[in-house]
Amino acid sequence: MSATPSVSFNLPSLAWTSLSDWQAITVTGADSKSYLQGQVTCDVVQLDAEHSTLGAHCDAKGKMWSLFRLFHHNQGYALWQHKSGIETALQEIKKYSVFSKVDLELSSQVSVGVLGEQADSFIDSITDSQGDVRSVASGSVVKIDSQRWLLLIDEAELDNLKQQLQSAEEISADVWDYIDVISGIPRITQSQQNTHIPQTLNLQALDGISFEKGCYTGQETVARAKYRGTNKKVMRLLQGSAPENATFTFERQVGENWRGAGEAVAHYRNQQGEALALIVLNKDIEFDTQFRLAEDNSNTWSLIALPYDIEQ
CATH class of the missing domain: 2.40.30.160 (Elongation Factor Tu (Ef-tu); domain 3)
Structure with a gap:
């Protein structure tokens, strides 16, 4: 068994990419925490505002409709996942929401990835708080791993973000896929x-x-x-x-x-x-x-x- 892959990628020290194949389902309302707790595999009650977690939503037989990264977002939660199949994922996870004070909908916000060994320093420069999940003016900044951050923000904020990223190299979203695959991080399409x-x-x-x-x-x-x-x-x-x-x-x-x-x-x-x-x-x-x-x-x-x- 080979211990390391032969396929490699030289990541720039600071890079960014548009993650147009990814989208979030947002969950808001007084019962959002308890509703999600009864629907998904991860522990929503124990998830604090400074961390994210992977999780899944299954049918009654345990088969997954969606696999996502969950984090606190805009007075509620975001379930960030691959866009392929997200409409079905939304229909399934909101199936019983009529009985709770909760609103689930597809987010119109855009996803941007910031990558590289200088990614932490860049995120520190545009945020005031610490932690692996941070609030910004229109959304959230989420640490994925040691060299990747996700920004889930309003499209109107993109031009300002690109100005801040002038010294960074724009790269293909394929690099995000490469890191997911080499890290063994699955997705549901x-x-x-x-x-x-x-x-x-x-x-x-x-x-x-x-x-x-x-x-x-x-x-x-x-x-x-x-x-x-x-x-x-x-x-x-x-x-x-x-x-x-x-x-x-x-x-x-x-x-x-x-x-x-x-x-x-x-x-x-x-x-x-x-x-x-x-x-x-x-x-x-x-x-x-x-x-x-x-x-x-x-x-x-x-x-x-x-x-x-x-x-x-």
């Missing part, structure tokens, strides 16, 4: 909705599931997967090469034959064709198993290690 339970996408290893909080939709399945070991699938990291416009649907080698292995949850491809993909596989799959893209028989892909322990 429309084609993956209502397909996976949270543990299948390693959410327990990313602190996106609370096993101590009270009941929420799909909890029985999620708890059974942990305590009875019923989950037989996990998300793994693959590397290889891919042609332009690849579908990132994989096959795996079984003896002399090839069998379908599924569609990537997330992927990244650089200009040289080097690529990475996150894919759901059986827990017991051998690490020397070879893979290939369904439409490309000329190159094989191999498993590499994730940066966290999934044997939980």
Whole structure:
């Protein structure tokens, strides 16, 4: 098993990118905390205003409609997630909101990523507070990891932000995808909705599931997967090469034959064709198993290690 990926990216010391494929569902109202607590896998009650958490919203059988980053935002909460499928995600999570004093809607705010080793210093220069989540005039600034921040702000604030970022390099949003994939951070897009339970996408290893909080939709399945070991699938990291416009649907080698292995949850491809993909596989799959893209028989892909322990 390879310990480190061969696909790399040299991140500028300070860069920014427009995250147009991402959007938030906002949750406001007197019952917003208690309503979310009964709907999502993470512990909303214990989440303070200075931190964010990954989490998921499931159906009654524990299959995920959405996977998001949750944080306090504009006197309520934001569930920031990939835009693909977000309309369905909103319909599902607001299904029982009529019984509570809560409003859930799609945010019209824009998402901007600030990246690089100087990202912390830049964020410090435009905010007055500390913490991994900070309020700004029109929205929130959220630390994703050691070199990434998310800004969820009004579109009217963009020009001012770009002025402040004059010394930063504008880069492609693909770099955000690269860091997500190499970090083993999953997402739910429309084609993956209502397909996976949270543990299948390693959410327990990313602190996106609370096993101590009270009941929420799909909890029985999620708890059974942990305590009875019923989950037989996990998300793994693959590397290889891919042609332009690849579908990132994989096959795996079984003896002399090839069998379908599924569609990537997330992927990244650089200009040289080097690529990475996150894919759901059986827990017991051998690490020397070879893979290939369904439409490309000329190159094989191999498993590499994730940066966290999934044997939980």
